[in-house]
Amino acid sequence: MIGQRTHKIVQTAPTMVFLAVFMIAPLVLMAYVSVLERGAFGGVAWGKLTGVAYEKLLMEHDLLGNLVFNGDYISIFARSFELAAITSALTLAVGLPTALYMTTLAPRRATMMLFLVTLPFWTNLLVRNFAWILILRNGGQLDRFLQGTGLTRGPLDILYTPVATGIGLTYSFLPFMILPVYVALQRIDPRLIEAAFDLGADRLRVLTRVVIPLAAPGIAAGVVLVFVPCLGAYVSPELLGGGKSLMIGNLIEAQFGASRNWPFGAALALVLVGVLLLSLALLSRLQRRTRRTP
Amino acid sequence: MTAAIGISAVRKTFPGAEHPALAGVSLDIAENEFFTLLGPSGCGKTTLLRIIAGFETPDAGELRLGGVAMGTTPPNKRSVNTVFQSYALFPHMSVAANIAFALEMLGRPRDAIRARVAEVMRLLRLEGLGDRRPNQLSGGQQQRVALGRALASAPKVLLLDEPLSALDLKLRRDMQIELKRLQAETGITFVFVTHDQEEALTMSNRIAVMRGGAVMQVGGPAEIYDRPADLFVADFIGEANLMPAVLVDRKGPQGRFRLTGSDALVVANDAGTIGVGEPAMLMVRPERIGLGPLNAAPCDVGVIALRVDALAYSGSDLMLHGALADGTRLRARLSGAAAGDAAVGDTVELIVPPDAVRVYRP
């Protein structure tokens, strides 16, 4: 019994140490920074505790010095969540058919497709987003293509709008959706699909009644893998959205950069982590509930 | 009456395969028939079922269901359901939802579906298991759910691909009876695949014995067992003693053979087309052999002297094993014999009735 327990501890020790050093410790440090006073020239005044950073999330001082409600930061949070949700939906809409198509390929071609899907990772994220600027700008490839085929007359004017941000994010996170969904689809026993056909289901109902429910864990994993990092994304909003509408990621980055308000940046990051954990917990509970009802 | 399933000259070769999986199969399966495809592994049984279900299209030949040529009609448009060997139950659905699936696909009203599911669950003795998931069921229960799911929409034809092979012996016996009962009660045409010849004999109205993608013989269990069309069928079904012999003389259809393995003479009522002096292969079922000495005049009956080298007594009968001079092995199943009727090392006289001997060209 004891032997087994020590065995388990020894086995999990490396992971535990890794998590402690690279996740728990930074989080604790961040929590500490978030309740410190900001230093005069950036950084923090170590040892001076205050709750100002959290107050700043909801309140501001007006010109007369009164503390009044300020919804700016909340709306940045809301906008970021909205964009992350839209991006998740778009990557799913593109990724699910792609993954479905990949399962119909012969093994060698499927491997080739997998390679192609992961190919963008070989290039730097910044470079890829710059490439999208060239495509999306007025007079860029997209404009020229659409005008050449006569679909549009004038320029689209989408660069530096949320649409461009959405396109860039969808593009960047697509592999994170395709891969888990593809793996989940691959795991489905083809005999179940045959059985559904055999029992009178057409293609659409095979998809909705058998394939998608069985791939649900992969789809959920894909949504989490896209949604979470998307919330903190700041390259695409900055480059393609033109930095006009701030996202949480940009906001946090700015606190540690230009604004030199480390405590506020740390507070924002912590709140983001908290909200995320909460929504993940809700999601998994929801999933468990739907699984229980037939 | 048109056959429920008409298969004519169906061929199928899988891409890259050296030999055809089906090399020209023709079969007519009647309505309400319990029809069995029997054959060794790889003989094309599953391929034939998959063609009937619509999962494969034949390279040549034609499949008709209820008189209608199927062509490339997809599986969901055929009134044919399959019970898969692996059951293939939907793991994310309850037992009731699995059984309701085909009815929902037909767009039946909710109340009708609920009533039918309850009826099927009663028929298959699954009452009270409706809310379980397939992985919460025993093998036998899963088997019955698979049957219920395929039966619920009352298809014209039910295909069963070795449905019992995953069950243990006792459960298997129970399910054999259950299947017969279901087939009789529902009136659905069953096409049943097995490579267990005993199962085929006990359950079927008719059996098709297959080998290497071809049908070797079609007939009722008694016909297949008593009058195998060739040596393969004879050897594959039940137990068979095969003895090389030469025809010595014949009177009309009756022929007298001298065994190559010993000097014994064996008489066969139907010597077929074998000419005098030609070699033949004789087949006798072990249970048709009797124990001598013979009291009557021996002229028209075969008598073989056999040195017993092994005995197996199983209460109801006694099995004798022995070899002829050339090593040909013989078995005799003596029912009603006592354990002391023969002993290892004895030489016994075996009596072979002329109507029990089948003659083949070697």
Ligand SMILES: Nc1ncnc2c1ncn2[C@@H]1O[C@H](COP(=O)(O)OP(=O)(O)OP(=O)(O)O)[C@@H](O)[C@H]1O
């Ligand atoms: N999808 C396929 N691709 C290539 N060859 C196949 C395929 N399916 C079956 N075969 C071949 O066709 C032949 C017949 O196979 P089939 O599955 O019909 O045999 P079976 O009689 O059902 O055998 P078993 O009793 O082992 O299930 C075999 O030689 C098999 O290897």
Ligand SMILES: [Mg+2]
């Ligand atoms: Mg098979």
